[in-house]
Amino acid sequence: MYFVSGIFILFVLITVLVYYLVPGKYQWVILLAGNIVFYLWGGPWAGIYLLVTTVSTFTAGLLLDKLNIKKKDIPKDDITGAKKNRRLKKSVVAASLLINFGMLFAVKYLDFTIGAFANAFLHTDDYPVLGLVMPVGISFYIFQSVGYVIDCYRNKYRAERNPLKFAVFTSYFPQMVQGPISRYDKLAPQFFEAHRFDAENMRDGIQRVMWGYFKKMIIADRAAVIVNSFFSDYENAGGAVTAFAIIMYCINLYCDFSGGIDITIGISKMLGIELAENFKRPIFARSLSEYWRRWHITLGTWMRDYVFYSITLSKPFMKMSQSARKKIKGRAGKIITTSIATFIVYLLIGIWHGANFRYIFYGVWNGAIITASLLLEGVYDSVKKKLGIKDDSKPWAVFSVIRTAFIVFIGRYITRAPRLTVAFMLIGRTFNPGSFRAAELWDGTVLNMGLKAEDLIIIAVSVVIVLIIEWYEEKHDPESFGMFLKKRNGFIQWIAILIPLLVILFFGIMRDSYIASEFIYKQF
Amino acid sequence: MSAKKWLAAFVLTVILIAVLLMAFNLITDPFGVFGDRIFRWYSYDFTNNPRAAKIAYLDQNHEKYDSYIVGCSSTSSFGTDTFASYTGGKYYNMIMYGADMLDCEQTVSYLIDRYGAKRIVLNVYIDNGVYYDDEPNEYTHSMHPSVDGSNPFMYYLRFLFLNPEYGIAKIRAKINDTWLPQTFDVFDEETGEYDKRKRDVEPVSDTDRYLEAYPVFRNYPKARYTMPKIRECMESVKRITEKCRDSGVELTVVTAPVYKDYLLYFDKNDVKDFYSSLAEVTDYWDFSFSSVSCEPRFFYDETHFRNDVGKMAAARIFSDSERYVPQDFGFYVTKENASEHVRIFDDIENSSSATESVKLPVLMYHNIIEGADGGMNMTPELFEAHMSRLHEEGYNSVTLEELENYVVKGTELPEKPVLITFDDGYIGNYTYGYPILEKYGFNAVIYSIGAYVGADTYKDTGEKIYDHIDENEMLEMYSSGIMSIQSHTFDMHQAVRFEGEGCRSTMAMLDGEKEEDYIKAVHEDLSKSREMLEKATGGRIFSLSFPEGYYNDIVLVSSEDEGFTVSVSTEWGNAEIIKGLGQSLKAMKRIGASELSADALIEHIKNK
Structure with missing residues (x-):
């Protein structure tokens, strides 16, 4: 079921209606039923993966919970008992990670890995291809469930004892398609408490959903046409048109992904459930690391909590850190290990995006820049001091935002090009004045990329609207634009209902050539 | 506003938009699914979706019909009037572009069960072996729910919540609607056929020009098609035959002519399989491949044969000896002779057009007067020299009726035919032309301007x-059988020197004239001219010489409407007239x- 379909809207309508009609203590059952309907809509086979994840992480949680209780009973001096307990816990976590990441690896990376090995060692392109179809949202629910197992391992909270209730957590339908990656301790209480119909929530939810549809259908789906058209025939493109297509890709990616998240969060809000934000206006990030704190936030915090801390707090790493401090003098010695861990995290984020060398390189690109800026922070500071640049000055802020946007823009060549070599070639073309061919931006070439002039105007106007609203929210953080609207008079509020509805209807849903393109992030 | 009020406003706004949208779609009804009761512009609706809109139209009008012609778009040229003239039935053409055999089967069932159809003509086109149960677009290709049994609620819902751009397009088209068909209204709602008025009168006598106008025949698109659906198609045909038999409906199965290059898209064995499988389930009239398939001028475009070809097909079916039908066109296929018959497909690539045509010099004269000093006038001596020379060279003058018989009935013309014509109707044609023609045993046509009959001064100006x-001279000449008197319009050849610029000196539209007024003026003028000449001679008036040779689509179609089936232009050259193609008599070139x-005359006649 795609978010952009009549059947999905009907499904949400029915789910919300029934949800508020049943007694509060059964609302979670409605959610579970909704999840099952949503997931099985596309066919039963994909449900098997979800079932395996649910059963394996549920069992792991229970076992870890038992071991945590046992641990309390182990006398302080019983070192072997404690060791055994720890070992058992570790095996449980290991087994659960193996099952889940193994499954993820099989559907997502196995063909790539076999191919890479066959190429590297056997020098052949003739290798067996499994061609497993990736089920919807598998990386999202696996990450989310694995986070739960690690939390149980860390004894952060008690494990869920009701498998059906646990299944509500692993299969929660609004976030099934593209996240966010939620935490059990944040979601579970909300699932199982009674929610009474709340008009405020409903209004905020509907507004958020409309905002998501606007970004997705009016902007992202149009921009996608340009991007796809460009990459179906990029051989002879000039640098300017290439840059234009990549900018369209940035717009498309942000509006599609964040729009989808808006729909997810909005629907949850209608159900009285608050989800974690996944985007915080990344366009205003002043550094690449800040960008990653504003873009796909829940993936970043997941990586921080479950990868970064796991690495830096692990015994071998602690040892290494200590020896580094001794051997390397000054700041570098203090942060070298942190930098390594940071690099690993970004490498993993890269790989998380998909099975391809370009994603590995994308990880390297982000990791290297962020690690380098960590390591060179001292140098930067002294240079800035010499030049008399203050961090809070406006021009510097603007410069930082543009610099960050530029780095992200280059990164997008890497993620979108079909191959890494093509990415390099296209970057080269963009920055070589001989192949830039700026005239192609206005000689009609752009109008041959699948969109009519009016569609380009719609994109431009819509992007400006998004920027204005995000700028407002950035300036008035944490006040949202919705709150701003609430303070206006009734007529303006009504216009703010009517116009978006009409725009979504006529420029989105009813767009003649409109084909609901799949959410780009769904396959990740 | 409070959150509750906001929610109420939201819900009401959604409802408001939905209601307005539904109302708009209901009123404009661009696909005609609701019966198009406001616009009643069915030719537009049919163009959008012939399947649904025709049913919606017939639900209101089926009492007018008792027989139906069913099939995909090539069915259109099996004309309703033609079939009616043979069987007396009241036919409606149920063509649906891209129809597969399931569409046809469901439609036939509906026509029989709901409208009590008495006769069905079913066209099985070669494409029906390519796809089956195919709905490439849910708006333009969807069947009416009462025909295919789909869910009517979802069907009407879909069209109620249609993109309003469709309705806006209909309104915009209505504003730009013209008398002749445009891309948005290609159907004729009364007959259900494609509105081919324009294409049926376009001059086709010049092959090169035809291929230039329709380059598709020169650069025929390349493609390969397979026929995976032959079985399904024939199962449907079988059920149609059973349905007709059980309901006592007279069924005629035909296979439409296919253009040669199109046939070559297919594997020969598939083609043979297709046509022999059809014989397994029913006897049928096969027109698929013949010399007709090899002549571009028998086709409107790469897949659609002309209405004139449809007339020949009907003549074959109903053994009409009054109409020309090429020898190899049309064969009644049965189970017994099918395997023998399908051998016609063995040698498609080496077949060529066997069109029977004849070069026809049409000579254009004006006045004959003593001492003429060139220009449009000539001396009696020169005219006599022309005639005597033609006679010596063995040319035979032909009458308009003979030409008509040649193209319609296929009656042969004499050797070396020429058509002699005089424009304007000057007295010299009578004084000198008439006796000279008589002397050499020739005949000719005078195209007379109604307003100047018997006049030697310009209208009332003196x-x-x-x-x-005048009428007496006309009658005398006509009665002799030597001169045919035909039309040069009643008053659409005014003299600029008397009337000034902007007068009706040709049949062109005047500056700033409304299309409606123009069409009316042309019709009225031609009708007046015809009535006058009919009254004067008692003969049939069916030929028109366009003043100054000017014509356009409206002139061509209007003159056809007024019964002028033969016309001449002033474009220099010899005409070519083609058996089976009446419109090769349109806007014939003249010398x-x-x-x-x-000498020069003979030289020109001998040119291509």
């Missing part, structure tokens, strides 16, 4: 002009002979 023949010496 200004002197050449004297014109302006007045100024030529007899």
Whole structure:
């Protein structure tokens, strides 16, 4: 079921209606039923993966919970008992990670890995291809469930004892398609408490959903046409048109992904459930690391909590850190290990995006820049001091935002090009004045990329609207634009209902050539 | 506003938008699914979706019909009037572009069960072996729910919540609607056929020009098609035959002519399989491949044969000896003779057009007067020199009726035919032309301008002009069988020197004239001219010479409407007329002979 379909809207309508009609203590059952309907809509086979994840992480949680209780009973001096307990816990976590990441690896990376090995060692392109179809949202629910197992391992909270209730957590339908990656301790209480119909929530939810549809259908789906058209025939493109297509890709990616998240969060809000934000206006990030704190936030915090801390707090790493401090003098010695861990995290984020060398390189690109800026922070500071640049000055802020946007823009060549070599070639073309061919931006070439002039105007106007609203929210953080609207008079509020509805209807849903393109992030 | 009020406003706004949208779609009804009761512009609706809109139309009008012609778009040229003239039925053409055999089967069932159809003509086109149960677009290709049994609620819902751009397009088209069909209204709602008025009168006599106008025949698109659906198609045909038999409906199965290059898209064995499988389930009239398939001028485009070809097909089916049908066109296929018959497909690539045509020099003269000093006038001596030379060279003058018989009935013309014509109707045609023609045993046509009959002054101005023949002279010449009197319009050849610029000196539309007024003026003028000449001679008036040779689509179609099936232009050259293609008699080229010496004339006639 795609978010952009009549059947999905009907499904949400029915789910919300029934949800508020049943007694509060059964609302979670409605959610579970909704999840099952949503997931099985596309066919039963994909449900098997979800079932395996649910059963394996549920069992792991229970076992870890038992071991945590046992641990309390182990006398302080019983070192072997404690060791055994720890070992058992570790095996449980290991087994659960193996099952889940193994499954993820099989559907997502196995063909790539076999191919890479066959190429590297056997020098052949003739290798067996499994061609497993990736089920919807598998990386999202696996990450989310694995986070739960690690939390149980860390004894952060008690494990869920009701498998059906646990299944509500692993299969929660609004976030099934593209996240966010939620935490059990944040979601579970909300699932199982009674929610009474709340008009405020409903209004905020509907507004958020409309905002998501606007970004997705009016902007992202149009921009996608340009991007796809460009990459179906990029051989002879000039640098300017290439840059234009990549900018369209940035717009498309942000509006599609964040729009989808808006729909997810909005629907949850209608159900009285608050989800974690996944985007915080990344366009205003002043550094690449800040960008990653504003873009796909829940993936970043997941990586921080479950990868970064796991690495830096692990015994071998602690040892290494200590020896580094001794051997390397000054700041570098203090942060070298942190930098390594940071690099690993970004490498993993890269790989998380998909099975391809370009994603590995994308990880390297982000990791290297962020690690380098960590390591060179001292140098930067002294240079800035010499030049008399203050961090809070406006021009510097603007410069930082543009610099960050530029780095992200280059990164997008890497993620979108079909191959890494093509990415390099296209970057080269963009920055070589001989192949830039700026005239192609206005000689009609752009109008041959699948969109009519009016569609380009719609994109431009819509992007400006998004920027204005995000700028407002950035300036008035944490006040949202919705709150701003609430303070206006009734007529303006009504216009703010009517116009978006009409725009979504006529420029989105009813767009003649409109084909609901799949959410780009769904396959990740 | 409070959150509750906001929610109420939201819900009401959604409802408001939905209601307005539904109302708009209901009123404009661009696919005609609701019966198009406001616009009643069915030709537009059919164009959008012939399947649904025709049913919606017939639900209101089926009492007018008792027989139906069913099939995909090539079915259109099996004309309703033609079939009606043979069987007396009241036919409706249920063509649906891209129809597969399931569409046809469901439609036939509906026509029989709901409308009590008495006769069905089913066209099985070669494409029906390519796809089956195919709905490439849910708006333009969806069947009416009462025909295919789909869910009517979802069907009407879909069209109620249609993109309003469709309705806006209909309103915009209505504003730009013209008398002749445009891309948005290609159907004729009364017959259900494609509205081919324009294409049926376009001059086709010049092959090169035809291929230039329709380059698809020169650069036929390349493709390969397979036929995976032959079985399904034939199962459907079988059920149609059973349904007709059980309901006592007279079924005629035909296979439409296919253009040669199109047939070559297919594997020969598939083609043979297709046509022999059809014989397994029913006897049928096969028109698929013949010499007709090899002549571009028998086709409107790469897949659609002309209405004239449809007339030949019907003539074959109903053994009409009054109409020309090429020898190899049309064969009644049965189970017994099918395997033998499908051998016609063995040698498609080496077949060529066997069109029977004849070069026809049409000579254009004006006045004949003593001492003429060139221009449009000639001396009696020169005219006599022309005639005597033609006679010596063995040319035979032909009458308009003979030409008509040649193209319609296939009656042969004499050797070396020429058509002699005089424009304007000057007295010299009577004084000199008539006796000279008689002397050499020739006949000719005078295209007379109604307003100047018998006049030697310009209308009421008293200004002197050449004297014109009057009704008595017309009758005398006509009765002799030597001269045919035909039309040069009643008053659409006004003299600029008397009337000033902007007068109706040709049949062109005047500056700033409304299309409606123009069409009316053309019709009225032609009708007036015809009535006058009919009254004068008692003969049939069916030929028109366009003043100054000017014509356009409206002129061509209007003159056809007024019964003028033969016309001449002033474009220099020899005409070519084609058996089976009546419209090769449209806007025939002529040789302006007045100024030529007899030698030059013969030379021009002998040119291509």
